[in-house]
Amino acid sequence: MPKVGMEPIRRKSLVEAAISAIHSKGSIDVTIxxxxxxxxxSQGLAHHYFNNKEDLLLSAMRHLLAEYRREVRAKLEEATTPHERLIAIIRASLGSEQFRPETISxxxxxxxxxxxxxxxHALLSIYSRRLRSNLIYNLKPLIGARSGAVAEGMASMIDGLYIRKALGSLPAGMSAAELVEDYLERQIGQ
Structure with a gap:
């Protein structure tokens, strides 16, 4: 029988272990x-907290999304204008915190x-919708009706450049955040 009060600690430990295992293997071909x-x-205790591996993997992703959300919020607290908030979202999305080896894996x-x-897929869709919504909200005062298209371009660049940087295929000296910020400035200037 699990000890009272240990559930959050053990859940967190299992989520962190899942992240570590995925990183070590480079895939989700890990077992409970x-x-x-x-x-x-014990394996039995892991099954007590998570019904199956899928639940544990989704919890690991929710954990990383929560870390990302905290990073975005922290950067947004420093921003006062829509433009500053857009820069904050870009920098939180492509900041060094998001490029820890385990997080990338x-x-x-x-x-x-x-x-x-x-x-x-549903969890990834929530992330995508939130990112797009936050971008549109801050773009509207700056560019009005074009905000949806520009937000889609920015979100695509953030996700694409994240993958390129994570895989080491971004040319040396190029900053993923600066590339998205340059795109933003060009769109605002039009």
């Missing part, structure tokens, strides 16, 4: 048993997994 061993708990695997899993 491997994850439980990394977390220092889980994001890349999650993009692929979302093609096969309805639940993973």
């Amino acid at each position: 048993r491997e994850i439980a061993q990394r977390a220092g708990v 889980v994001w890349l695997v999650f993009y692929v997994h979302a093609q096969e899993s309805d639940k993973a």
Whole structure:
């Protein structure tokens, strides 16, 4: 029987172990048993907290999305104008915090997994809609009716440049954030 008060601690430990296992393997071809061993708990206890591996993987992604959301909010607190808020979103999305090796591994695997899993696809869609919504909200005062198209361009650049930078295919000396910021400035200037 699990100890009272240990559930949040063990859940967090299992989520962190899942992230670590995915990073080590480079895929989601990890077992609940491997994850439980990394977390220092029994396989049975892991199943007690998570019905199956899919639930645990989704919790790992929610954990990373929550970290991302906290980073965005922290940067937004420093911003006062729509333009500053857009820069904050770009920098939070493409900041060094998002490029920890474990974070990269889980994001890349999650993009692929979302093609096969309805639940993973739904979670990825929530991230995409929030990003687009935040961009549109801050673009509207600056460019009005064009805000939807520009937000889509910015979101596509953020996701695409994240993948390119994560895979090391962004040319040396190029900053992913600066490329998106340049696009933003050109769109505002039109």
